[in-house]
Amino acid sequence: DIQMTQSPASLSASLGETVTIECRASEDIYNGLAWYQQKPGKSPQLLIYNANSLHTGVPSRFSGSGSGTQYSLKINSLQSEDVASYFCQQYYNYPLTFGSGTKLEIK
Amino acid sequence: QVTLKESGPGMLQPSKTLSLTCSFSGFSLSTSGMVVSWIRQPSGKSLEWLAAIDWDGDKYYNPSLKSRLTVSKDTSNTQVFLKITSVDTADTATYYCARRPNWVYWYFDFWGPGTMVTVSS
Numbered sequence: 512d513i514q515m516t517q518s519p520a521s522l523s524a525s526l527g528e529t530v531t532i533e534c535r536a537s538e539d540i541y542n543g544l545a546w547y548q549q550k551p552g553k554s555p556q557l558l559i560y561n562a563n564s565l566h567t568g569v570p571s572r573f574s575g576s577g578s579g580t581q582y583s584l585k586i587n588s589l590q591s592e593d594v595a596s597y598f599c600q601q602y603y604n605y606p607l608t609f610g611s612g613t614k615l616e617i618k
Numbered sequence: 619q620v621t622l623k624e625s626g627p628g629m630l631q632p633s634k635t636l637s638l639t640c641s642f643s644g645f646s647l648s649t650s651g652m653v654v655s656w657i658r659q660p661s662g663k664s665l666e667w668l669a670a671i672d673w674d675g676d677k678y679y680n681p682s683l684k685s686r687l688t689v690s691k692d693t694s695n696t697q698v699f700l701k702i703t704s705v706d707t708a709d710t711a712t713y714y715c716a717r718r719p720n721w722v723y724w725y726f727d728f729w730g731p732g733t734m735v736t737v738s739s
Binding site for chain 2: 560
């Protein structure tokens with residue numbers, strides 16, 4: 512199985528700041544990566560697919576980048592509604608696997 | 619408008635079989651390329667992909683759980699089912715169904731709200 516190592520586990524930032532969340536795959540996943548946002552008590556919502564493509568309706572302050580085994584999610588101009596947990600998911604190979612998650616809070 | 623909704627027993631005893639239903643609308647599982655998948659999440663933990671079924675009836679399983687899982691769909695292509703045999707406390711989780719929207723890439727663009735399942739004697 513491809514292991515997805517996500518960091519940091521938790522993050523506290525101020526409104527308006529830029530934050531970055533990282534995911535490292537145990538092997539090359541050739542941009543087969545998605546990012547999800549999960550607010551407390553809710554189901555995950557797709558933000559980014561194919562490593563850097565913004566899903567319909569997602570604010571442009573979210574962006575994804577990376578290649579090979581290293582990927583990142585950047586949130587510009589942090590808003591209060593961005594408080595959530597964020598998960599990466601690789602879909603280059605079966606079984607599909609997820610990162611351990613990053614819990615984002617406002618300082 | 620695409621919607622999915624999971625339903626399940628809420629609570630069941632160890633060693634029993636868990637039966638889950640995903641009812642969806644706004645798309646048809648008979649559409650080429652469409653897939654519905656099951657994913658679970660223990661409270662406070664990450665997500666685990668379990669199984670999926672595609673428009674052609676092909677089934678996909680997480681090898682770590684494959685011997686206990688059975689995914690199926692109804693003939694009207696509006697419901698997908700998951701059975702997990704011999705449950706134990708480690709199967710306590712929120713279970714989600716989600717849609718894969720295209721032929722190639724296994725990401726999920728719509729998710730149901732989830733159904734919480736507790737395994738306890």
